[in-house]
Amino acid sequence: MARRLKFNIFRYNPQDPDSSPHTDTFFLEETESMSLFIALNQIREEQDSSLQFDFCCRAGICGACAIMINGKPGLACHTLTDELPEEITLMPLPIFKLIGDLSVDTGTWFRAMYEKVESWVHTDETFDPNTDEGRMDNALAEEIYELERCIECGCCVAACGTANMREDFVGAVAMNRIARFMMDPRDERTDKEYFEIIGTDEGIFGCMGLLGCEDVCPKHLPLQDQLGILRRKMGWSAVKQLFRFKS
Numbered sequence: 001m002a003r004r005l006k007f008n009i010f011r012y013n014p015q016d017p018d019s020s021p022h023t024d025t026f027f028l029e030e031t032e033s034m035s036l037f038i039a040l041n042q043i044r045e046e047q048d049s050s051l052q053f054d055f056c057c058r059a060g061i062c063g064a065c066a067i068m069i070n071g072k073p074g075l076a077c078h079t080l081t082d083e084l085p086e087e088i089t090l091m092p093l094p095i096f097k098l099i100g101d102l103s104v105d106t107g108t109w110f111r112a113m114y115e116k117v118e119s120w121v122h123t124d125e126t127f128d129p130n131t132d133e134g135r136m137d138n139a140l141a142e143e144i145y146e147l148e149r150c151i152e153c154g155c156c157v158a159a160c161g162t163a164n165m166r167e168d169f170v171g172a173v174a175m176n177r178i179a180r181f182m183m184d185p186r187d188e189r190t191d192k193e194y195f196e197i198i199g200t201d202e203g204i205f206g207c208m209g210l211l212g213c214e215d216v217c218p219k220h221l222p223l224q225d226q227l228g229i230l231r232r233k234m235g236w237s238a239v240k241q242l243f244r245f246k247s
């Protein structure tokens with residue numbers, strides 16, 4: 001017999017002075033292979049057309065549908081209701097600016113973070129459109145690609161204890177970006193220059209290492225490995241600077 005699901009959904013429209021944060025309850029008959037994305041659309045179509053939430057690809061690619069599902073960040077389109085109890089509580093991701101109900105603005109946060117950690121290849125080489133494309137070793141290209149699979153959903157940020165306590169913390173997603181550029185032979189930055197960006201409490205030394213980030217990453221990025229590598233590299237860089245070794 002199909003289950004009757006109870007949804008407790010956070011509601012608040014910060015644009016509306018008459019709105020105040022509260023929870024609305026909705027009931028749905030569970031159907032086969034029902035995802036939270038399907039359930040939310042059904043609620044919006046049949047019960048409350050004002051319900052706000054984000055989605056785009058419905059395939060775990062765009063990262064837009066991340067929400068708190070019974071207290072844990074996850075993708076609505078990739079979460080099946082049969083993985084959850086009959087009572088499901090949905091909240092917007094913390095940390096990001098609330099647009100309304102379950103919809104948050106991750107874009108502004110990600111852009112600011114990318115600017116802060118200078119998330120682009122730093123090189124003095126002048127671009128010449130007439131030369132052949134530079135070659136990269138296949139194995140290295142695959143290692144870099146592994147870290148490029150981030151879909152900017154924000155789940156790792158929402159799950160992070162440090163990011164929840166201090167808004168200047170750049171998060172595992174930023175550390176993953178830096179690790180990606182450190183691997184890239186085109187990026188000419190030295191360890192000392194990377195240290196200036198993330199060798200701080202806002203960066204790698206603010207990380208408590210409890211790995212909530214990796215536990216919730218829907219793309220299973222190797223965040224734990226990258227945080228460990230960066231911590232060792234930046235620790236060693238700090239020692240070298242202390243004793244004025246050449247970097």
Ligand code: SF4
Nearest residue numbers: 160207208210211213
């Ligand atoms: S391991 Fe570090 S970055 Fe990951 S959730 Fe914990 S504090 Fe945040």
Ligand code: SF4
Nearest residue numbers: 150151153154156217
């Ligand atoms: S690292 Fe994973 S959890 Fe974090 S934003 Fe990227 S895909 Fe989402």
Ligand code: FES
Nearest residue numbers: 058060063065077
């Ligand atoms: S709708 Fe794109 S990841 Fe869920």
